[in-house]
Amino acid sequence: MSQALPAIGTRLPQCAIAPFTGAELSAYAEISGDTNPLHLDMALAGKIGLAAPPVHGMLLLATFESALQEWRPDLRIERLSGRFTQPVLEEEAITLSGRVVRVREGEAPHILVRLMANGAAREPAVVGEAVLVPRGPD
Amino acid sequence: MPELRLGPFAVQTERTRIAAYRSATRVRGTGVPVAFPICWFGRSEIRTAIEDTCRGRLPLHEGQSFDYARPLELEAEYHLSVLLAEEADPPRLVLKGECQTLAGELCLRMETLLRLVSPAVELPA
Numbered sequence: 001m002s003q004a005l006p007a008i009g010t011r012l013p014q015c016a017i018a019p020f021t022g023a024e025l026s027a028y029a030e031i032s033g034d035t036n037p038l039h040l041d042m043a044l045a046g047k048i049g050l051a052a053p054p055v056h057g058m059l060l061l062a063t064f065e066s067a068l069q070e071w072r073p074d075l076r077i078e079r080l081s082g083r084f085t086q087p088v089l090e091e092e093a094i095t096l097s098g099r100v101v102r103v104r105e106g107e108a109p110h111i112l113v114r115l116m117a118n119g120a121a122r123e124p125a126v127v128g129e130a131v132l133v134p135r136g137p138d
Numbered sequence: 139m140p141e142l143r144l145g146p147f148a149v150q151t152e153r154t155r156i157a158a159y160r161s162a163t164r165v166r167g168t169g170v171p172v173a174f175p176i177c178w179f180g181r182s183e184i185r186t187a188i189e190d191t192c193r194g195r196l197p198l199h200e201g202q203s204f205d206y207a208r209p210l211e212l213e214a215e216y217h218l219s220v221l222l223a224e225e226a227d228p229p230r231l232v233l234k235g236e237c238q239t240l241a242g243e244l245c246l247r248m249e250t251l252l253r254l255v256s257p258a259v260e261l262p263a
Contacts, residue, residue: 017164024162027158027161027162028162028163030162031155031158031159031162031177032159032162032176032177032180033177033179033180033181033185034176034180034199036196036197036199038196038198056199057199057200057202058173058176058199058202059162059163061173061202062163062165062171062172062173063163063164063165065165065167065171065172065173066164066165066166066167069166069167070166076209077172077206078205078206079203079204079205079206080172080173080203080204081201081202081203081204081205082201082202082203083200083201084198084199084200084201084202
């Protein structure tokens with residue numbers, strides 16, 4: 001049975017993500033087909049001023065799914081979006097956070113959650129949004 | 139550059155590939171992960187079109203969205219069509235993907251924004 005939708009202002013439990021390793025970036029490149037050398041080549045990352053290869057933005061965005069679904073397993077992610085605004089480097093810890101900014105009851109119930117992923121930089125690495133809707137009967 | 143239409147391509151939600159995706163991303167759960175369809179943009183026809191448009195510039199992933207009309211099912215086949223467009227100011231490549239069931243019902247729209255930067259370094263081929 002579905003719980004009541006959360007109120008505006010409800011925060012997701014803050015979620016710490018262990019750093020991604022170079023081997024994990026390689027594994028993600030292989031499965032996703034995103035073989036942009038910037039994510040895999042330490043020397044190339046260094047040439048553009050980064051201390052290590054940056055984690056794929058999509059890898060960061062994907063981590064929100066588990067955080068959202070473990071917070072509210074009765075809701076389904078209907079929309080997920082993100083802007084990749086700062087690099088998070090391999091071996092850098094990541095924190096996910098989020099807050100409910102819109103709640104709609106009635107015929108098309110849903111919530112809108114504003115999301116952020118932060119690495120070591122002060123500014124967020126990913127600023128995103130998710131729309132969650134009650135799961136239908138399986 | 140005029141818009142370039144690619145596909146439709148047959149794409150699948152194979153359990154084995156999704157298991158590998160879950161392992162690489164640490165995304166827990168069952169079913170098809172929300173962001174899994176980005177892997178379909180890795181197919182050679184789409185990558186070649188992106189590389190041709192980059193013309194030596196480095197594509198930096200600037201933004202991404204997934205907008206579901208209905209969830210995808212495991213072990214199913216879908217049709218993916220892609221519209222690729224280049225913007226001049228700032229230099230950017232926009233990929234809009236639309237995934238439909240084989241019966242033509244819309245499942246998913248996804249959009250990828252790639253900022254094109256001219257690196258000060260020579261990129262590996």
